[in-house]
Amino acid sequence: TRILELDRGRTFAHDGGYASYLDARDERDRQAAQAEAVRRNLARKELAWLRRGAPARTSKPKAHIRSATAIVEGRAEAAARPDELPLHVETPRLGDQVIELAGVGHRHGPDQPWLFRGVDLALDPRERLGVVGPNGAGKTTFLQVLAGRLPPAEGTVTTGSTVELALWDQRGADLDPALRxxxxxxxxxxxxxxxxxxxxxxxxxxxxxxxxxxxxxxxxxxxxxxxxxxxxxxxxxxxx
Structure with a gap:
């Protein structure tokens, strides 16, 4: 087994199972964190010396000085993988009724096979639900029905009055390429x-x-x- 990992623009290959891959990744992160600590310490000392105004170093590249400044002020990207993304978004209150499906089924035409049928489901607040299946099983179609973007071929979908729903699908939103x-x-x-x-x-x-x-x-x-x-x-x- 060979596992390829893409992390922040770099690719890492690992030969072996998933458990050994996780061990190798943790060790790589540990070494990266140590190297980053050493680099930050050296940059801090260098920047302190530069700020004192060393005449013999006036030709030092400005880009290197900016890089050292960024490290000292904490703006440089951490070498080790963060455990979580520090993101908190205030959202509207969510009532007891979220989304309810009753006898829901869908197919892409009267002569087409059913992708799913007879689905009864009630989503509760704070519930996390995963939809798992092979390619072509109808996962994206099911999410489109849940989101109200696609009416089911049969059954009903009821959305709570307090629900503010967003769908991030595999196609993504259309973005103006000229917009910054x-x-x-x-x-x-x-x-x-x-x-x-x-x-x-x-x-x-x-x-x-x-x-x-x-x-x-x-x-x-x-x-x-x-x-x-x-x-x-x-x-x-x-x-x-």
């Missing part, structure tokens, strides 16, 4: 401010990346932005 990342977060009704910048940094959009046109983003950056925009709507029910 920060302006996309601010929306059309207001100017971008510091709170938008803070939110973008939590999704690893730093510095110049916040002002880049959406059309220049990579596929992964685009999906990350789409998730951010979905959460920015402050839904109290989220379908992924």
């Amino acid at each position: 990342v920060r302006d996309a977060v601010a929306g059309p009704t207001r100017r971008a401010d510091w709170s938008d910048a803070s939110l973008l940094e939590r999704f690893w959009f730093d510095g110049d990346a916040q002002w880049a046109p959406i059309g220049t983003l990579s596929g992964g950056e685009r999906r990350r932005l789409q998730l951010l925009l979905t959460l920015a709507r402050r839904p109290n029910v989220l379908l992924l």
Whole structure:
């Protein structure tokens, strides 16, 4: 078995099972954290010396000085994988009724096979439900029915009056390629401010990346932005 991991623009390969992969990843993170601690300490000492104004070092590249400053002030990206994303979004109150399905089924036409049928389901507040199945089983269609984007072929879907629902699907939202990342977060009704910048940094959009046109983003950056925009709507029910 060979496992490939893509992490922040880098690819890591591991030969072996999943358990040994997790052990190897933890060890890699531990070594990366140690190396980062050493690097930060050296940069802090170097920057302190630079700030004292060493005449023999006046030709030092400005980019290196900016990098050292970023490390000291904590803006540099951590080498080790964070345990969680520090993100808290205030959402509207969610009542007892969320989404209820009664005898729901769907197919893409009267002569087509049923993707699912006879589904009875009641989602409760704070419940987390996973939909698992092979490709083509109808998972995306089921989520579309749950979200109210697609009427079921049979049965009823009832959504609670307090539900503010957002769906982040595999296709993603259509984004204007000429629009800048920060302006996309601010929306059309207001100017971008510091709170938008803070939110973008939590999704690893730093510095110049916040002002880049959406059309220049990579596929992964685009999906990350789409998730951010979905959460920015402050839904109290989220379908992924």
